[in-house]
Amino acid sequence: MKRTYTSLVGILTLCVFLLHSCAEEEYFFQPQVESGAPEFIVYDDNGEPLSELQIPRDAAQTSFKVTSNSDWTAKAADSWLTVNPVSDYGDGRILLKAEYNSGVNDRSTTIEINLNGEIKSIPVHQDGAPLLSSSKAEAGMFRTEYSLEVAALGDWSAAVAGSEGSWCHLSQTSGTEGITTLTVTLDRNTTGVLRNAVVEFQHQGETETFEIAQRGTIEPFTPVLAEVEDTLRLNWNGIFGVRGYKITVLSDNDDTVLAESDPIIDTASREYTFLPDKSNNLFAGLGVRNVRVKIEAVTDDPDYPLESEPMVTNTMFDVTSGDGSSASSPYVITTRRHLHNVRQAPDKYFLQGADIDLAGFNDDGVAENGNFTSITGTFSGTYDGNDKSIDNLTMIYSTDSYGGMFSEVSGTITKVHLKNPLVNIAGTGSVGSAALIGALSGTASYCTVEGGSVTRTENNRHGGLIGETTNSNALITYCDNIGTKVDATGLSNIGGVCGYLNKGSMSYCTNSGTVIAGQQVGGITGGIGEKSITYCSNSGEVIGEKNVAGISGRTFNNAKAYIQYCYNTGTITANGESAAGITHMTTGTGYVMDCYNTGKISSQTFAGGIVGQISNASKADMVTRCYNIGEIVSATVNAIVGVIQKDSSPAISGCYYLNTLQVGTQDGATARSAEEMQNMSNYLDWDPAEWQISAESSYLYPQFVKFPHK
Numbered sequence: 001m002k003r004t005y006t007s008l009v010g011i012l013t014l015c016v017f018l019l020h021s022c023a024e025e026e027y028f029f030q031p032q033v034e035s036g037a038p039e040f041i042v043y044d045d046n047g048e049p050l051s052e053l054q055i056p057r058d059a060a061q062t063s064f065k066v067t068s069n070s071d072w073t074a075k076a077a078d079s080w081l082t083v084n085p086v087s088d089y090g091d092g093r094i095l096l097k098a099e100y101n102s103g104v105n106d107r108s109t110t111i112e113i114n115l116n117g118e119i120k121s122i123p124v125h126q127d128g129a130p131l132l133s134s135s136k137a138e139a140g141m142f143r144t145e146y147s148l149e150v151a152a153l154g155d156w157s158a159a160v161a162g163s164e165g166s167w168c169h170l171s172q173t174s175g176t177e178g179i180t181t182l183t184v185t186l187d188r189n190t191t192g193v194l195r196n197a198v199v200e201f202q203h204q205g206e207t208e209t210f211e212i213a214q215r216g217t218i219e220p221f222t223p224v225l226a227e228v229e230d231t232l233r234l235n236w237n238g239i240f241g242v243r244g245y246k247i248t249v250l251s252d253n254d255d256t257v258l259a260e261s262d263p264i265i266d267t268a269s270r271e272y273t274f275l276p277d278k279s280n281n282l283f284a285g286l287g288v289r290n291v292r293v294k295i296e297a298v299t300d301d302p303d304y305p306l307e308s309e310p311m312v313t314n315t316m317f318d319v320t321s322g323d324g325s326s327a328s329s330p331y332v333i334t335t336r337r338h339l340h341n342v343r344q345a346p347d348k349y350f351l352q353g354a355d356i357d358l359a360g361f362n363d364d365g366v367a368e369n370g371n372f373t374s375i376t377g378t379f380s381g382t383y384d385g386n387d388k389s390i391d392n393l394t395m396i397y398s399t400d401s402y403g404g405m406f407s408e409v410s411g412t413i414t415k416v417h418l419k420n421p422l423v424n425i426a427g428t429g430s431v432g433s434a435a436l437i438g439a440l441s442g443t444a445s446y447c448t449v450e451g452g453s454v455t456r457t458e459n460n461r462h463g464g465l466i467g468e469t470t471n472s473n474a475l476i477t478y479c480d481n482i483g484t485k486v487d488a489t490g491l492s493n494i495g496g497v498c499g500y501l502n503k504g505s506m507s508y509c510t511n512s513g514t515v516i517a518g519q520q521v522g523g524i525t526g527g528i529g530e531k532s533i534t535y536c537s538n539s540g541e542v543i544g545e546k547n548v549a550g551i552s553g554r555t556f557n558n559a560k561a562y563i564q565y566c567y568n569t570g571t572i573t574a575n576g577e578s579a580a581g582i583t584h585m586t587t588g589t590g591y592v593m594d595c596y597n598t599g600k601i602s603s604q605t606f607a608g609g610i611v612g613q614i615s616n617a618s619k620a621d622m623v624t625r626c627y628n629i630g631e632i633v634s635a636t637v638n639a640i641v642g643v644i645q646k647d648s649s650p651a652i653s654g655c656y657y658l659n660t661l662q663v664g665t666q667d668g669a670t671a672r673s674a675e676e677m678q679n680m681s682n683y684l685d686w687d688p689a690e691w692q693i694s695a696e697s698s699y700l701y702p703q704f705v706k707f708p709h710k
Contacts, residue, residue, distance in 0.1 A: 073086060078107075078109040101127065146183070158172075170185075188304075194215055196211065214241070225313055232275075246296045247296075248260040317338045330384070332353045334353045351384045385414065385417060392419070398458075399426075400429030404466075412445070413443070418435050418449045424453075439468055445479065449464050454487070463497055466499070467498075483540075494522075496522070500526050502530070506532075522553035538551060538570045542571070547578045547584040551595070554584045563590075563595060566582060573602045581608075591622055604634065608641045608642035609661075617651035619651070623652045638666050638669075651668070677701055689705065
């Protein structure tokens with residue numbers, strides 16, 4: 001009975017022990033070790049195999065987990081590390097306790113695991129206590145001082161080793177426990193060669209060294225001042241033995257100091273960015289001017305100043321720039337930064353010296369749209385694009401002022417080529433907008449816009465290149481829209497090249513882009529108020545609601561206006577009334593002379609090959625020396641003028657049209673066969689200096705001598 005009772009107590013005790021063990025044991029991932037040959041595996045707390053251990057310098061304890069299928073023993077190879085337990089069976093955890101490492105160097109030992117006679121070693125490393133804050137230095141030839149922190153655990157001593165280091169001096173040669181700042185002073189190196197010294201520190205029975213290499217020659221400065229991305233940056237080589245650097249900006253023609261940095265600037269990157277619009281920058285407040293920039297090394301030796309030769313540059317434009325005073329001394333534009341800075345000198349001469357890609361350029365602070373900000377105010381200078389391109393101009397914004405790359409121009413813009421622009425302008429101000437110029441009172445010549453789109457979502461007077469003209473001296477010549485879509489749905493005075501030719505004149509301009517708008521919609525211009533349009537052509541599709549034409553959507557009420565030597569080959573569609581190859585004419589307007597149409601013309605009413613409607617034909621010969629061979633589709637169709645209202649005089653004279661067209665007859669307009677129309681002698685009183693049928697052209701009908709058919 002007693003034996004039975006004893007057995008039960010033993011079983012219960014074992015159960016309590018097992019339950020307690022389960023409660024105490026921390027769960028961790030460990031692979032199962034299969035039975036068989038003895039095996040011992042070491043893991044960290046994440047269940048990863050452990051190959052070695054790193055322990056901090058202060059007295060610390062750590063542990064690791066083991067998996068085994070046999071008896072094992074463990075011990076440390078050195079007495080500063082203890083192991084617990086020293087033996088066990090199967091799985092478990094080994095606890096390590098390290099003594100404080102008072103030495104300056106790291107130390108290492110091993111834990112040896114004995115598994116049935118097989119020894120497995122685990123390396124253990126403990127950090128030491130380095131005495132010095134650095135171990136070496138490189139110095140220039142100048143007299144230089146170094147501050148060196150000595151973090152001691154007890155007494156220490158220091159000395160320059162050997163006789164070769166007599167040029168190296170220590171502020172103190174011994175110290176006690178704690179942190180001491182030691183000054184190492186170097187004499188100037190006049191030997192002309194590299195020399196070396198070693199300072200030896202004795203501490204806790206160990207030796208630690210500080211090595212110094214001092215150059216015997218002065219390294220020359222090799223600074224580079226260059227355009228990097230959208231900034232002007234100065235980079236330079238590091239000079240051994242200097243405390244820092246100073247940048248000085250000098251006048252371009254003397255040593256007048258215009259600006260200088262603090263005595264010491266960033267020595268790590270050895271880079272400085274010049275940004276004239278930043279108040280804390282060296283170029284801030286200098287305006288647009290040529291300057292010289294030099295960099296100086298700050299040393300402890302007043303007898304050895306070290307500085308670069310001054311580098312000539314311009315604060316805002318290319319280094320090759322003149323003073324902007326004339327075409328022979330222009331400011332040169334080669335980067336996006338330069339182009340943005342044109343607004344800083346709106347009365348100067350500019351020459352573009354390279355293609356410029358504005359993709360991703362953001363100068364309005366709104367990162368997601370990548371906008372180029374309009375050059376506002378009146379530009380009265382000259383910008384010569386030099387037949388270089390400006391690619392990916394992006395302008396998505398709202399304004400009640402003139403909108404475009406140049407807001408207003410009273411000067412000259414020439415040979416500028418915009419490729420793949422994305423222009424989308426909103427705003428309720430009744431002012432012009434376009435990709436290149438919002439309002440022109442000066443001259444735009446030999447400019448193009450190619451690809452992309454130019455969109456207006458509010459208001460009127462919008463064009464591919466120019467929004468509107470505002471002065472009778474305004475001149476647009478040799479400007480082309482090459483496939484750029486002009487979209488101003490529902491708006492008026494919209495043109496492929498110019499939105500509204502209010503004043504001034506246009507000549508030798510072409511459009512091949514699609515134009516979509518409301519009324520007064522033209523391939524060349526939405527409307528003409530004064531002066532003239534000569535030698536212009538449209539091949540693009542033009543779509544609108546009312547008064548839609550290939551050249552000018554509408555010729556407004558001004559007897560001075562006239563259109564001459566122009567032609568249309570594009571498809572013209574008015575969803576409402578009045579579509580024409582050349583224009584729509586209102587009361588008292590000027591004249592359409594020497595023009596022709598080959599494109600298809602469509603409208604609900606009032607469609608004509610040359611003019612859609614003359615609302616008050618009060619003068620004779622308003623449409624003269626014109627012909628049409630293009631198809632016309634409308635409820636009111638005539639080959640030359642769709643409808644003539646209040647006809648008190650012969651408005652049409654000397655005009656011809658293809659006799660196969662299904663149109664009505666009009667006084668002054670004569671139907672001819674194709675063969676007859678391909679014979680120049682059948683065009684009575686047409687000037688042979690202006691008109692010809694060219695034997696070298698595939699176009700068989702009359703075309704202009706000075707502006708051939710394309």
